Amino acid sequence: MPADSIRTDAAPVEVRLADYAPPAYLVDTVDLTFELGETATMVVSKLSVRRNPAAPDDAPLHLDGEALTLVDVTCNGAPVTPVETRDGLTITDVPATAVLEITTSLTPIANTEFSGLYVSGGNYYTQCEAQGFRRITYFPDRPDVMSRYTTTIIADKAACPVMLSNGNPGPVKDLGDGRHGITWTDPHPKPCYLFALVAGDLVSVKDSFTTRSGRHVDLAIYVRRGDEDRCAHAMQALKTSMAWDEQVFGLEYDLDVFNIAAVSDFNMGAMENKGLNVFNTKYVLARPETATDVDYQGIETVIAHEYFHNWTGNRVTCRDWFQLSLKEGLTVYRDQEFSADQSSRAVKRIGDVRGLRAAQFREDAGPLAHPVQPSAYMAIDNFYTATVYNKGAEVIRMMATIIGRQAFRRGMDLYFARHDNQAVTIDDFVQAMQDASGVDLTAFKRWYHQAGTPDVSVEDSYDAAAKRYTLTISQETKPTPGQPEKLPLVIPVAMGLLDGNGQELATRLEGEAAAKPGTRVLLATQATNRFEFVDVASPPVPSLLRDFSAPVKLSGLSPERLRFLAAHDTDPFVRWDSGQQVAASVLLDMVATFQQGRQPGVDPALFEAVGSLLDQEPAFAAEALALPGESTLADKMTVVDVDAIHTARDRARTAIGQALYDRLRATYDRLSDTGPYRIDGASIGRRSLRNGCLSYLVASGDAAAVRLAKAQFDAGQNMTDVLAALGILSGVDCPERLDALAAFYQAWRHDPLVLDKWFAIQALSPLPDTVQAVQALKAHADFDLRNPNRIRALISSFAGNQVRFHDPSGAGYRLYADTIIQLDPTNGQVAARMVSPLGQWRRYDAARQALMKQELQRILDLPNLSRNTFEMASKSLA
Numbered sequence: 001m002p003a004d005s006i007r008t009d010a011a012p013v014e015v016r017l018a019d020y021a022p023p024a025y026l027v028d029t030v031d032l033t034f035e036l037g038e039t040a041t042m043v044v045s046k047l048s049v050r051r052n053p054a055a056p057d058d059a060p061l062h063l064d065g066e067a068l069t070l071v072d073v074t075c076n077g078a079p080v081t082p083v084e085t086r087d088g089l090t091i092t093d094v095p096a097t098a099v100l101e102i103t104t105s106l107t108p109i110a111n112t113e114f115s116g117l118y119v120s121g122g123n124y125y126t127q128c129e130a131q132g133f134r135r136i137t138y139f140p141d142r143p144d145v146m147s148r149y150t151t152t153i154i155a156d157k158a159a160c161p162v163m164l165s166n167g168n169p170g171p172v173k174d175l176g177d178g179r180h181g182i183t184w185t186d187p188h189p190k191p192c193y194l195f196a197l198v199a200g201d202l203v204s205v206k207d208s209f210t211t212r213s214g215r216h217v218d219l220a221i222y223v224r225r226g227d228e229d230r231c232a233h234a235m236q237a238l239k240t241s242m243a244w245d246e247q248v249f250g251l252e253y254d255l256d257v258f259n260i261a262a263v264s265d266f267n268m269g270a271m272e273n274k275g276l277n278v279f280n281t282k283y284v285l286a287r288p289e290t291a292t293d294v295d296y297q298g299i300e301t302v303i304a305h306e307y308f309h310n311w312t313g314n315r316v317t318c319r320d321w322f323q324l325s326l327k328e329g330l331t332v333y334r335d336q337e338f339s340a341d342q343s344s345r346a347v348k349r350i351g352d353v354r355g356l357r358a359a360q361f362r363e364d365a366g367p368l369a370h371p372v373q374p375s376a377y378m379a380i381d382n383f384y385t386a387t388v389y390n391k392g393a394e395v396i397r398m399m400a401t402i403i404g405r406q407a408f409r410r411g412m413d414l415y416f417a418r419h420d421n422q423a424v425t426i427d428d429f430v431q432a433m434q435d436a437s438g439v440d441l442t443a444f445k446r447w448y449h450q451a452g453t454p455d456v457s458v459e460d461s462y463d464a465a466a467k468r469y470t471l472t473i474s475q476e477t478k479p480t481p482g483q484p485e486k487l488p489l490v491i492p493v494a495m496g497l498l499d500g501n502g503q504e505l506a507t508r509l510e511g512e513a514a515a516k517p518g519t520r521v522l523l524a525t526q527a528t529n530r531f532e533f534v535d536v537a538s539p540p541v542p543s544l545l546r547d548f549s550a551p552v553k554l555s556g557l558s559p560e561r562l563r564f565l566a567a568h569d570t571d572p573f574v575r576w577d578s579g580q581q582v583a584a585s586v587l588l589d590m591v592a593t594f595q596q597g598r599q600p601g602v603d604p605a606l607f608e609a610v611g612s613l614l615d616q617e618p619a620f621a622a623e624a625l626a627l628p629g630e631s632t633l634a635d636k637m638t639v640v641d642v643d644a645i646h647t648a649r650d651r652a653r654t655a656i657g658q659a660l661y662d663r664l665r666a667t668y669d670r671l672s673d674t675g676p677y678r679i680d681g682a683s684i685g686r687r688s689l690r691n692g693c694l695s696y697l698v699a700s701g702d703a704a705a706v707r708l709a710k711a712q713f714d715a716g717q718n719m720t721d722v723l724a725a726l727g728i729l730s731g732v733d734c735p736e737r738l739d740a741l742a743a744f745y746q747a748w749r750h751d752p753l754v755l756d757k758w759f760a761i762q763a764l765s766p767l768p769d770t771v772q773a774v775q776a777l778k779a780h781a782d783f784d785l786r787n788p789n790r791i792r793a794l795i796s797s798f799a800g801n802q803v804r805f806h807d808p809s810g811a812g813y814r815l816y817a818d819t820i821i822q823l824d825p826t827n828g829q830v831a832a833r834m835v836s837p838l839g840q841w842r843r844y845d846a847a848r849q850a851l852m853k854q855e856l857q858r859i860l861d862l863p864n865l866s867r868n869t870f871e872m873a874s875k876s877l878a
């Protein structure tokens with residue numbers, strides 16, 4: 001199997017959920033021995049296999065393999081001649097129980113895909129999810145094969161003082177030939193995607209945790225020498241996560257060690273391998289001078305996410321990859337709840353919904369729309385999507401809302417009691433929730449199978465004489481690729497009614513014995529549902545979708561009512577969201593005026609709204625102060641007008657900056673005395689609001705504000721404030737901008753994570769020459785097409801720069817597609833995940849559509865395209 005990965009010279013095949021069949025053989029134990037070498041690593045794998053009673057008794061044993069050199073295979077000690085297939089080996093006549101021994105040879109240094117065993121910075125790392133284990137040895141690489149692993153690592157003592165794998169370690173033995181070895185034993189059965197090996201010259205930061213039942217756990221974070229002083233936050237986050245999972249879900253850690261290794265070449269964020277999480281350095285390393293508040297929060301969340309997988313994913317895993325959201329949706333829900341408990345729940349929810357709308361709603365509206373449980377794929381790595389992760393988390397959240405938190409906890413307990421050490425399905429999870437709550441979730445499950453974001457519209461009327469209030473909720477989901485017909489979903493609408501003074505009214509639905517105070521949940525289950533409220537003393541304003549109780553698009557409330565809710569609602573999410581909707585409609589009116597060839601003014605009500613936020617709680621105010629982003633506005637237009645959106649938003653920001661200059665400056669000054677850097681919610685909120693004010697001050701066009709931003713940059717208090725100032729300056733054509741960019745580069749050129757920020761900030765600049773700047777940065781000595789973080793920093797950030805990516809010349813698209821084309825031969829997974837911005841072509845004008853499609857076609861025309869990129873580009877063009 002000489003190819004580096006599966007390429008499309010062999011016709012790509014679709015894998016379908018409907019074709020699921022149990023494996024012919026199970027593997028009870030796996031005994032691996034690695035003799036590590038960068039150019040030649042020998043892997044000996046001893047498998048005790050047994051025929052699966054759940055499979056037909058004449059099926060042959062299939063072992064997956066990719067980019068491997070097979071050295072030898074024996075069965076019960078006798079040589080066998082396997083049949084080599086396109087994707088592995090088939091061995092016939094394997095007895096009902098047998099020991100297979102398979103020897104393969106690898107070249108980790110040549111592995112540029114970062115899937116399987118690879119080398120980064122002279123050290124060895126593995127990544128096996130979803131299908132990397134087959135790039136290490138021949139094996140039934142599917143999650144329903146769960147085995148107990150023993151892993152022996154033999155390596156050069158000097159090159160690899162550290163040798164890690166899953167489970168608990170044995171003693172290190174000196175082999176007397178300059179090499180040493182260690183054996184790790186993992187007592188928990190696991191699928192091979194959770195296998196991990198890390199070895200090299202690494203240093204560690206250590207700590208410990210005692211579980212509530214008294215197990216002592218040694219904790220360690222392994223990093224490259226020099227990075228030891230950036231691990232404290234990650235370690236704290238780990239300990240907090242371990243305690244939280246015990247308190248909230250009763251889940252304890254189950255090994256004597258928990259290790260984390262950080263690597264700078266990594267395809268995604270992190271990986272939950274049993275007892276040995278491997279992390280992108282971006283989600284481990286932080287010091288106040290190098291990492292922003294957003295980085296700190298990202299670390300806390302991702303550390304928690306991977307730790308929580310120990311139960312939701314590892315102890316109970318997926319039967320097949322169509323069940324991916326079983327572990328990912330649930331674990332995202334768990335990490336969201338964890339993070340909400342660490343700071344402001346409302347601000348966390350606002351951030352999560354922002355992310356959901358930007359990534360998942362857009363995915364749902366485009367050519368790559370798919371259900372939370374997809375039914376077919378070509379390359380499973382393309383399905384680690386916002387839909388599977390974030391909409392999957394929303395589906396879990398809705399279940400918790402519908403059955404109630406206590407029943408949800410009972411459902412979790414039942415799920416673990418039933419399925420510990422099993423590979424199960426989404427249906428199994430929902431069944432546990434149903435059995436624990438007594439609530440029939442059959443109709444609710446449609447959320448897993450139906451793609452698309454429902455449009456929910458409301459109408460209401462008030463009968464003053466009868467004191468009756470009628471609320472009508474209608475829903476419709478537009479067709480998505482392959483799903484022309486949509487059915488109604490079970491939508492939980494958390495709501496309340498406010499009187500004219502913004503006081504919460506107790507509510508009583510017709511037929512209910514007593515009125516209920518505060519927020520209640522209505523279930524909309526049909527195309528149209530009517531809810532009749534009785535004893536409503538005065539005409540109410542409905543507050544709907546509190547805390548964003550369902551992933552839907554809501555419409556139907558008048559601008560006046562939205563303004564009222566933005567000012568008065570008791571639910572902070574609705575307050576924020578209503579304010580954003582009001583701002584969006586003001587901006588879209590400006591866009592329409594531009595399109596008619598006229599110059600719009602800026603609605604002074606916007607100044608009032610922004611001004612009234614300045615005295616509010618800073619973290620919330622910072623969220624509410626920011627105008628909806630250009631992409632958010634684009635999502636609300638049938639044909640996106642990137643230039644009009646950019647100009648309208650810019651002009652509104654300038655007008656706000658000018659109208660509120662003194663108050664913004666006073667707020668900025670009031671928040672300036674922050675003391676030493678602290679990473680709690682209140683401190684983050686203050687920095688965030690202060691930088692929001694700075695951004696408006698500079699937008700006003702005042703030269704003194706530019707000097708203020710430069711002074712904040714020069715003061716260099718912490719990376720949050722430095723980067724905020726740099727970001728603001730990078731959008732202004734002024735000498736300070738060039739000085740700051742040059743100084744930043746000089747200060748941080750040897751620090752990869754900080755240098756990523758330097759690349760990203762330039763790619764995000766709204767200045768007209770950004771396409772040329774990005775082109776030049778691609779040729780910069782520090783740009784590295786091998787490193788996914790660097791590619792994401794420069795090229796993916798650029799795709800998020802709406803006005804410059806969509807440059808009418810097509811130069812932005814070309815540069816973007818060129819990068820995908822250059823990257824695909826060495827890292828198809830990362831290349832494929834970059835395709836989607838081009839797939840948004842339907843939303844633009846005819847000229848841009850043609851240019852975007854042309855680039856997609858150029859990608860598709862390549863010979864030897866990876867299966868991953870083929871899937872993304874062909875679906876995007878369809």
Ligand code: B3K
Pocket residue numbers: 129130268270271272305306309328381384
């Ligand atoms: N489970 C991994 C993602 C693996 C991605 C494979 N292409 C990280 C996570 O979700 O925790």
Ligand code: ZN
Pocket residue numbers: 305309327328331
């Ligand atoms: Zn995950």
